[in-house]
Amino acid sequence: MTEKYLFEFPYQYPAQxxxxxxxxxxVYIVADNYKQALGWGAEIAxxxxxxxxxxxxxxxxxxxxxxxxxxxxxxxxPGLLSALPVVKVGEFPDMSSWLKP
Numbered sequence: 001m002t003e004k005y006l007f008e009f010p011y012q013y014p015a016q017x018x019x020x021x022x023x024x025x026x027v028y029i030v031a032d033n034y035k036q037a038l039g040w041g042a043e044i045a046x047x048x049x050x051x052x053x054x055x056x057x058x059x060x061x062x063x064x065x066x067x068x069x070x071x072x073x074x075x076x077x078p079g080l081l082s083a084l085p086v087v088k089v090g091e092f093p094d095m096s097s098w099l100k101p
Contacts, residue, residue, distance in 0.1 A: 007041030009065030
C-alpha cells in the first residue's frame, strides 16, 4: 500500500555559500514505504542541486534529507502543506520556481 511522505532537504544557492544561510525544500512523495520515499527524495534533491549548481552534487555536499512525520509540530501551516508538490517515486516535481533565490 502506498503512502504520502513529506520529504525535506537542505541546500544553499551558490551565491549564499559564503554565509551560513542554509534553506530547505519540501516535497510529498508517494511511495510504498519510508525507505523508498527517502531514497527518491535524495534523487529529487540531487537533481535540484545539479540544476542550480552544475559543478556540485547534493549527495556529496549534504548527503541526506529526512521525512517529516508530524509537520504540525514543525509549525508548517495547512496552507503551506497543501501547496507543496506531490510526486510518485520515479517522478520529479516542477523545479522551475525553486531555481529563483
